[in-house]
Structure formats: structure tokens, C-alpha cells
Amino acid sequence: MKEDTLTSIFRNHPVLVSVRNTVAANPAGRTVIDGLTGSAKAILVAKAFQSSSRTFMVVLPEKEDAAYFYNDLTSLTDAEIVYFFPSTYKRSVQYEQTEPANIVLRTEVLNHLASGKRKGIIVTYPEALMEKVISKKNLKTNTFNIAKGDKLSIEFIEEMLQEYRFERVDFVNEPGQYSIRGSIADIFSFSEDLPYRLDFFGDEVDSIRTFNTDDQLSVSTKNQISVIPNIQDIHIEKINDTFTDFLPPSSIIIFDEAPFIKDKINDIYYQTSRREESGHVVGKKEIIITGNHLMEECSKFRIVEFGKKGFFAGEYVSFRFNTEPQPVFNKNFGLLADKLLENSANGYETYIVSESQSQIKRLEDIFSEVNPEVSFKPLYKNIHAGFTDNDMKIAIYTDHQIFDRYHKFKIRGYFSRKESISVKELTGLNPGDYVVHIDHGIGKFGGLEK
Known part of the structure; x- marks a missing residue:
């Protein structure tokens, strides 16, 4: 696999190399990693994956965390082997509202794993993992x-x-x-x-x-x-496996805040049970598992955890990185210029990450006015959060954090559809309905003409 420009900067990171070697050499081991901030976690996973032939599963505490982590990985490594595994539902199982685009993404991941293609990184979150899935046998039957x-x-x-x-x-x-x-x-x-x-x-x-x-x-x-049909629209007795049943035995599972993930799943399970007992939902408790059950299934695999201490039973090998989050500049370019000069004086190399050449040019123009002595290296990438690695003396800053802009995540096939009205929605409009036109604002729909 071709090495990414950003991950190559950390090729010889002493702690990263030790982590990679330890995880590869310890078949039943447990690893805990502390001190990673911003997108440094994604860089570690991408770098470890590059030298591995295993399937990685990364479990983040929240859906939004998972989406940003997925985006980072698609930017740092081959996007074709990074998969997002969402919940079937827009929120969670207890609210019942399904999302067809999510079912497509879930099916894609299950089909990839069932096909025997081992290598890949799967990014997911608690609401997705607590749902039972169709078995490999039934998936094959329905393909x-x-x-x-x-x-x-x-x-x-x-x-x-x-x-x-x-x-x-x-x-x-x-x-x-x-x-x-x-x-x-x-x-x-x-x-x-x-x-x-x-x-x-x-x-x-x-x-x-x-x-x-x-x-x-x-x-x-x-x-x-x-x-493949809608695998969630199959007889409930056929949806009885956990997602981990699809993972190859050699897979590595990476948890961020494992105790929180377990407790969150247990809470959703409890709330769903309560709603089922009161008649608000029907048959949902049968297609979900508890957090305790999930952790028991995951414990059969190699485990890597982000945090100060490990959650799972067994002996842990611990590693500590020395990183800190990107400073908050609040669009104060004088403050930013001072920080870049301070970095340079202390022997730190500063990279500014942006997808846009015009944004980099804008920063160069600003610094030429504020302080011409300021220098940085541009990286044309898309990552969510900047950080400083004090071991490597490298600062990675993102342009959207510098300019204090909202950074929107993108999931392939999930939010990539155009936000324009579809043919189905258009034919469902009636004359007099209020619509928002991209150029002309709010108006009344006048009807369709041939």
C-alpha cells in the first residue's frame, strides 16, 4: 500500500514503531495507548494498518466521532478499504425509524467480510454494534x-x-x-x-x-x-448473530472509551426494554444485545484501547505518546504567527493541513502582512483535528480550526447524494406547497408542465 504524505512524517516515530511491532507479535495480547489527541489516533491506526494484513475494527463512543474518524482514515489511506458500519436506524433502535442508506452501508460491510476479503478497516459506534445481524449462511442464501x-x-x-x-x-x-x-x-x-x-x-x-x-x-x-435485498426485512429468527461473528479470528479491535461504550449499549438496551414493555415498540429487544454481551464477544480478539488503563481482562502492554491538541487561535492571525515563530525557535516543524490551495495562499498572504518571517509547510489533506507531537517536534494544524469554520464529515453514499430534490419528492409536491429555491429563496410550487 502506498504511504500517505502525512503518515510518512511519523514513519520513524519511536512509540508508533513499538506499538506496531507489539500488536503484530502478540496474538492474544492487550495493548493500551495513552496521550493521543486530535487526529493523531487516526494516523496511528492508518500507519499500523499499512504494515498489516489483518482486518481492523475501530469502535468510537459516538456516531459523530466515528464519522470524523472514518473521514480521517479515508484521507490517510486507501479509501476503498475503509468502511463505515452505521446503525440501521437514524438515531437508535428504540426510536425505530430506519435509514435505507445506512442499511446499504451495513450490507456492504457484511458482504465484504463474508466474501473472505480480510483486509480492511471498519469504523463503527455503539448503536451499530448492538444490533444483531443476519448470519453468513443466510446472507449467502439471500445474495x-x-x-x-x-x-x-x-x-x-x-x-x-x-x-x-x-x-x-x-x-x-x-x-x-x-x-x-x-x-x-x-x-x-x-x-x-x-x-x-x-x-x-x-x-x-x-x-x-x-x-x-x-x-x-x-x-x-x-x-x-x-x-442483495433489505437484510433487515428478513424473518427475525434469521437475524441472530453478532457483528463480531463476521470478523476473521485474526482481527484487531480498537476501542476508544470501552467502559463508556459498554454502559451506553446497556442503557439503550434497558430503555428499549422499557419502551417494549409499555407497548411503544414491538420486537426490538430480540434484535439487540447488551453491552456486556458485546464486550464478551470482542474479548476473543486482539484488543487495542485508547486511554489510561485497559478495560478487558488480561495482561496489557502500555504505551504513552506526548501530544497535545491544536491551540485555539479564534482567527487571531497575530497570535497564530507568534505560535509558528515560537515553534520554529523551539525546533518544531509546523504543517498546515488544508484541502484547498486557495486557503493556503490566503494564509501565506496574511503572514506576509503580519510577519514575513513566519513559515510553514502546506499539506493538502482533509483531517478533522490538529495536534502537536512533542516527541517528534512536529505541529499539525488544520485550516478549518485556524479560521474557526465548522468541519463537516462526509460518508460515501451516506451524505454524498446531492441535497437537491429527488424525482420522487418532486412528483409528490402539490401546487401551492412551499419550497426553497437554491437561487430565489422561499416560494410556492406552481406545478409541473410537459
Whole structure:
């Protein structure tokens, strides 16, 4: 795997090298790591993963923490092998409202693990891990593979999709839908965040592509695809495994605040049980596990924990880093300039991380006016939180923290959809409904005309 520019800076970090070697050499060991702040945790995980052939699972205490950690990892390593495993629900199981995009992401992770492709980093959080999942056997039973050149009729495809409880529509725009127009079948499987377009020549699959639902343009070609239905819409007795049942035995599980994660899951389990007893929800207690149960299952794997002491039983090897969070500058560029000069005087190298060349140019222009002696090295990356590593004498600052801007996370297939109105939503509008136009603001919908 190609080494990232930012992670390469820490290639010879003495503590990081020791952590990597210890985790690799200790098959049943426990490791606890203290002193990491900001995005230093993600850099450690990315660096350790680069030299490993194992599956990593990182468990963060909150959904937002997990999303930012996922973003950091996709920026620091190969984005194609980093997976986000969310809850089926918009909030948590006790509130029942499911999110189709989340089900797609969950299915993608389960399908990846069931396929035997071991290497990958899975980022998740308590509400996601406490949900039981379909077994590997039942996932395989409910998966239909289609390859270019297969002898299949469109009639057979439609029969299979109806058996999988897919909905036939004119144009697909969400998972669980399909459409057929002449020799073309569009299928929005729960195994992919984009729908498939199958082009038939007679009874042969001539081509397979993914396409964008907004503009109908092709995104990529495929030689083989897996069509999977909504795995949460399967008989409840088939959803009885924990997520850890899918992990290879050699996997490494990384916890941030393990005691909090256990207690949070126990609390949600208790609240869900109370709501079920009072009749507010039905059948949810059967598809979730307690925090105690999750920790028992996770204890079978190699464990790495962030914190001062370990939560799990067994002997721990401890490591301590010497990092501190990025200082708060509140857009005070004089204060920032003084800090960069102080860093330089103390032998520290300062990097400023930004996705935008114009932002770096803006900072260079500001420093040329405030103090021309200020210097820094730009890194064109996207990480969530800056930090200073006092062992390496390196300061990593992010531009959004310097300019005091909100840093929005992005999940592939999760928030990547355009925030414009969909065809389905547009046809559901009635004349007189209030809408917000991107250019003209609030107005009344006047209707559709041919």
C-alpha cells in the first residue's frame, strides 16, 4: 500500500514503531495507548494498518466521532478499504425509524467480510454494534450474483427481484427498487450505494454499469455484481448473530472509551426494554444485545484501547505518546504567527493541513502582512483535528480550526447524494406547497408542465 504524505512524517516515530511491532507479535495480547489527541489516533491506526494484513475494527463512543474518524482514515489511506458500519436506524433502535442508506452501508460491510476479503478497516459506534445481524449462511442464501456474459432473461431477473421484495418503479432512486425498459434493467441493490444498469442482448447480460440517479450518467463498469435485498426485512429468527461473528479470528479491535461504550449499549438496551414493555415498540429487544454481551464477544480478539488503563481482562502492554491538541487561535492571525515563530525557535516543524490551495495562499498572504518571517509547510489533506507531537517536534494544524469554520464529515453514499430534490419528492409536491429555491429563496410550487 502506498504511504500517505502525512503518515510518512511519523514513519520513524519511536512509540508508533513499538506499538506496531507489539500488536503484530502478540496474538492474544492487550495493548493500551495513552496521550493521543486530535487526529493523531487516526494516523496511528492508518500507519499500523499499512504494515498489516489483518482486518481492523475501530469502535468510537459516538456516531459523530466515528464519522470524523472514518473521514480521517479515508484521507490517510486507501479509501476503498475503509468502511463505515452505521446503525440501521437514524438515531437508535428504540426510536425505530430506519435509514435505507445506512442499511446499504451495513450490507456492504457484511458482504465484504463474508466474501473472505480480510483486509480492511471498519469504523463503527455503539448503536451499530448492538444490533444483531443476519448470519453468513443466510446472507449467502439471500445474495444473487450476476456477471457480464451470464445467460439470463429479463423475465427471470424480474421474478428474482419480486421474490426479494424489490419494488418496480419507473425510475429507481433508492435501495430496494428496480425498473425495466426494453432490454435495460435498473436495479438498486442494498449491496451498493449506486444502482446497477444491466443491458441485455437477447438473454445474455451484455454490460453492467453503476449510474447516478440524479443525471442518469454512468459512473463505472462492472464485471460482476451482487444483488442483495433489505437484510433487515428478513424473518427475525434469521437475524441472530453478532457483528463480531463476521470478523476473521485474526482481527484487531480498537476501542476508544470501552467502559463508556459498554454502559451506553446497556442503557439503550434497558430503555428499549422499557419502551417494549409499555407497548411503544414491538420486537426490538430480540434484535439487540447488551453491552456486556458485546464486550464478551470482542474479548476473543486482539484488543487495542485508547486511554489510561485497559478495560478487558488480561495482561496489557502500555504505551504513552506526548501530544497535545491544536491551540485555539479564534482567527487571531497575530497570535497564530507568534505560535509558528515560537515553534520554529523551539525546533518544531509546523504543517498546515488544508484541502484547498486557495486557503493556503490566503494564509501565506496574511503572514506576509503580519510577519514575513513566519513559515510553514502546506499539506493538502482533509483531517478533522490538529495536534502537536512533542516527541517528534512536529505541529499539525488544520485550516478549518485556524479560521474557526465548522468541519463537516462526509460518508460515501451516506451524505454524498446531492441535497437537491429527488424525482420522487418532486412528483409528490402539490401546487401551492412551499419550497426553497437554491437561487430565489422561499416560494410556492406552481406545478409541473410537459
